Amino acid sequence: MDLSFLLAGTGKTMTSFFSMTYLFAFLPVCLIVYAVTPKKAKKYVLLAESLLFFWLVSGALVLYLILSAVSVFCFGLWLDKLQQKQKTALKGLPKEEKKAAKQKHLRKQRAVLALGVLIHIGMLLVLKYSEFFLGNINSILSAFNCPFRMYIPKFIMPVGISFFTLQAVSYITDVYHGLIAADRNFPRILLFMSFFPQIVEGPICRYGQTAEQLWNVGQIKYRSLTFGLQRILFGMMKKIVVADRLDPLVKKVFDEPNSFDGGVIILAAVCYTVQLYMDFSGSMDAVLGTAEIFGVKLPENFQRPFFSRSVSEFWKRWHITLGAWFKDYIFYPVTSSKRMKNLTSSARKKLGNHYGPLAAGGIALFCVWWCNGLWHGAGWNFIFFGMYHFVLILSGNLIEPLVKPINNKLHIKTDSAGYKVFQIIRTTILVIIGELFFRANGIASGMQLFGRIFSDLTFRSFDGGLLYRLGVDRYDLIIAAVTVVIVFIISILNEKCISIREALEKKSLVFRWCILYVLILYIVVFGAYSFGYIPVDPMYAQF
Amino acid sequence: MERLIEILEDIQPDVDYKNCTDLIDGHFLNSLDIISLIAELEDEYDITIPAIEIIPDNFNSAERIMKMIERLQEED
Numbered sequence: 001m002d003l004s005f006l007l008a009g010t011g012k013t014m015t016s017f018f019s020m021t022y023l024f025a026f027l028p029v030c031l032i033v034y035a036v037t038p039k040k041a042k043k044y045v046l047l048a049e050s051l052l053f054f055w056l057v058s059g060a061l062v063l064y065l066i067l068s069a070v071s072v073f074c075f076g077l078w079l080d081k082l083q084q085k086q087k088t089a090l091k092g093l094p095k096e097e098k099k100a101a102k103q104k105h106l107r108k109q110r111a112v113l114a115l116g117v118l119i120h121i122g123m124l125l126v127l128k129y130s131e132f133f134l135g136n137i138n139s140i141l142s143a144f145n146c147p148f149r150m151y152i153p154k155f156i157m158p159v160g161i162s163f164f165t166l167q168a169v170s171y172i173t174d175v176y177h178g179l180i181a182a183d184r185n186f187p188r189i190l191l192f193m194s195f196f197p198q199i200v201e202g203p204i205c206r207y208g209q210t211a212e213q214l215w216n217v218g219q220i221k222y223r224s225l226t227f228g229l230q231r232i233l234f235g236m237m238k239k240i241v242v243a244d245r246l247d248p249l250v251k252k253v254f255d256e257p258n259s260f261d262g263g264v265i266i267l268a269a270v271c272y273t274v275q276l277y278m279d280f281s282g283s284m285d286a287v288l289g290t291a292e293i294f295g296v297k298l299p300e301n302f303q304r305p306f307f308s309r310s311v312s313e314f315w316k317r318w319h320i321t322l323g324a325w326f327k328d329y330i331f332y333p334v335t336s337s338k339r340m341k342n343l344t345s346s347a348r349k350k351l352g353n354h355y356g357p358l359a360a361g362g363i364a365l366f367c368v369w370w371c372n373g374l375w376h377g378a379g380w381n382f383i384f385f386g387m388y389h390f391v392l393i394l395s396g397n398l399i400e401p402l403v404k405p406i407n408n409k410l411h412i413k414t415d416s417a418g419y420k421v422f423q424i425i426r427t428t429i430l431v432i433i434g435e436l437f438f439r440a441n442g443i444a445s446g447m448q449l450f451g452r453i454f455s456d457l458t459f460r461s462f463d464g465g466l467l468y469r470l471g472v473d474r475y476d477l478i479i480a481a482v483t484v485v486i487v488f489i490i491s492i493l494n495e496k497c498i499s500i501r502e503a504l505e506k507k508s509l510v511f512r513w514c515i516l517y518v519l520i521l522y523i524v525v526f527g528a529y530s531f532g533y534i535p536v537d538p539m540y541a542q543f
Numbered sequence: 544m545e546r547l548i549e550i551l552e553d554i555q556p557d558v559d560y561k562n563c564t565d566l567i568d569g570h571f572l573n574s575l576d577i578i579s580l581i582a583e584l585e586d587e588y589d590i591t592i593p594a595i596e597i598i599p600d601n602f603n604s605a606e607r608i609m610k611m612i613e614r615l616q617e618e619d
Contacts, residue, residue, distance in 0.1 A: 177595035332594035335578045344582040353554055357578040397575070 017197070017286035018236050026053065030196075031293065035220050042217050046195070046294065047187055053196035054159070061158040065199075068120065069190040072168045073183065075116035076175045080182035082109045109176060116172040124165045127155045132378030160199040162375060166325050167193060171207045173329060180208050188215045197290040201283050203301045203321040213296045220293060227501050228293035233519050234490075235285025240527035241483045243279035246271045247528075248471030254439050257448040262457035264466065265449050269436040274484060276435060277305070280319070304491045309423035311392045311430055322375070326368045334364035354401050362394055369393075376438070381446055385438045392430060479526045547605055547612070550587060554579045560605045567599040577602065584608075590615040 016022065030049045037045045055062040086105035090098055125133075134150045141148060171192075174180045183189050192211040253260055253268035260268075281302045291298045301320050308314035315323050334340060340360040348356030373386020407414055433450070440446030467473055490500060504512055548560045558571045566572045572580070580602075581592050590612060601611045 174595070177593055179595050328594065328597075331574075332597045336581055336592060336594050336597070340578075341582040341585060344578055345586065348579055348582075353579065354575065357575040357582075361575050361578055 017200075017232075017283055017290070018239050026056070027290065031220065034294070039218060043191065043215050044187070046214065046217055047191045050191065050194040050196040050199070054194060054199060057200070058159045061156065064158045064161075065164065065194055066190065068123075068164065068168055069186070069193045071116070071119060072171050072193065073186050073189045075112065075172045076182035076189070077184070078112050079109055079116075079172070079175045082112060083178065113172060113176040117169050120165050120168045120172075124161060127157050127161060129374070129378045130155065160201070163202045163204055164193050164199065166204045166322075167206075170204075170325065170329060174207060183207070183211065185215075191215065195291070195296075197287045198298060201280070201287065202319075203284065203287070203299050204325050205299060205321070209299055210296065217294050217296065221295065223505075224292050224295050226505075228289040228291075230501055230504070230516070231289030231292065232286045233516070233523065235282040235289065236527075237483060237519065237523050238278040238282030238285065238487060240523060242480045242487075243275045243282060245472070245476050245480050245528040246275040249476075250275055250439070252470050254441065254445075254449070257440070257445050257452070260452075261459065261461045262453040262455070263459035264461045264470075265436075265453050269432050269439075269449075271480075272439045273432045273435045274480070276439075277302075278484075278487070304495050305431075306428055307424060307491070307495055308427050309420060310396060311389060311427055312396060314427055314431055315389070315393075322372070326372060330368050330371060331364045334367055335360045340364070355398075358394075358397055361397070365394060366390055380443045381437055381440055384443050384446070385434055388434050388437060392434075476528075483526070544605065544609055546587065547584075547609055550580070550583050551605060551608075554583070564604045566604060567602050572602065580608075584612060588612050588616060 034042060034045050034049070051062060051066075054065055058065075082105065086102065086109075089105065090101055093101055131152055131154070134152045138149050138152070141150075171180075171189075175182045188211055191214050192205070192207055195210070195214055198205065250268055250272045253264060254272070257265075284301045288298050288300070299321050303317040303320060305314050305318035308317055335344070335357075340363065344357050344360045347359045350356070351359075369386040369390035370383065371386075372389070373383040376382045376385065412419060436449060437443070437446040440449055467477070493500060504515060507515075551558070551560050555572055555576050558566070560566075563569070563571060567577075577597060581597070584590065585592060592611075592615065596611060596615070601607055
């Protein structure tokens, strides 16, 4: 009997929250088992289901996740022990001795923190980036005609490693700073690290946000069940009706950068941006909806990013938990380091209030965007993507003092609707350019595609047979466009703080079910899963 | 408190620091102002503000900033 599947897992059949296996087998069975379990044991069932999910997806690599949680647990206790020791040692000491003694204790704690972070980030670097780094070293060696080559090992990566590693680092850091107490309950830490809806694509949660909620889960309530299912359905519409439908077109153009003119490349770049948003935010709807069924409120990852008036604002609304992680664990630690503080103080005296802190802020911003690019993938195009945003945000800050006088001189009303729309369109165009490089198969290919937009800006490819060549038809684009309009209208309502689900709750049962049936039918009829469509893996699961 | 308000006004004038309670949430202070403010506060009050203290709740009003300073002075 072949038992290799025990080690390998089922792989891709489960990573998508909209796959038949997940949606019609795994999730319902999980919910039923959870619902019939006595209240006291529910958290353990949730933990078992989470580990089962991870094993089904990644097989024996579930051990890596468990070991990560063990490590996080131990580092928390180690830091806690040192902190207790510090407390006892400092008790009763005179103030002048206290400061020096505290520094001595803090040094030890910093060393433990550094070791913990190094182990987790180090493992991520080895598993995810060694091929990239060693490959680059080999290219350099080859450029210098050196016969020596580095051996490039191939590693299998546990699914969601980029997400749960950041959670692990945030836990250890938060314990170090005394923001949370070290947890002495290992299953609770393991559940915080492994909760199955969020393990593949996030959101990246902090211990303080979710650990207690997950450990205190109770009965499934009718309201949370309906709200959760509605959100999953909405996410499914975004993913299956729009994102997956646009996939063949995007793939074709990006795989053949020389085959199409500028007009088609613009179309593909726009479609890819739409696809990425619908895919990732749709998956997040499924994740948050599933968590909601269990009564768990996970942090939101999107807040209508395409209403942003600047690139900087866009990144506060897109993949929010990743941005917040970089802000809290990279940006502020870098800017508040002693050297940077000295730099800020001296630069402020010379350069004034705006440009003074920009020196330290710029260095921290560079670190954030370098890491952000690299986090998304081991490739130069991802680093380019990060640097592109670094340059945009830094230039925005550099020219900010000049913009106000220019606007005043030109009598531009910055609070007028027209100006806001201009800013939104400008931001969207800049984002689409960034996504073009993000999706391209390498920087050279990205440059080629971007260059053709200007060197070959014709629309001749649109004459006859183009859509067939792109692997889509007219109806694909019409259906995708109509659905985007529906999502856009809902986004406008959400932006005005109107909750569709709460409004629907106040309507009669018949009306509610009519709406739900329409949504289900819409997905069934227009979803891209029939003959000719290849199921598309969740895009952020690859990161 | 008066010295703190002086520091704040030096970094970002035109804000009513005595009454404003949403300095961060209302976007009166941006991240660059916070970078300057932290450097100034550490010098002025001989404290260390760790990155983890940089949360809106600690910086939303002059009163909240003062409370954080006093707490950090006590901890030191």
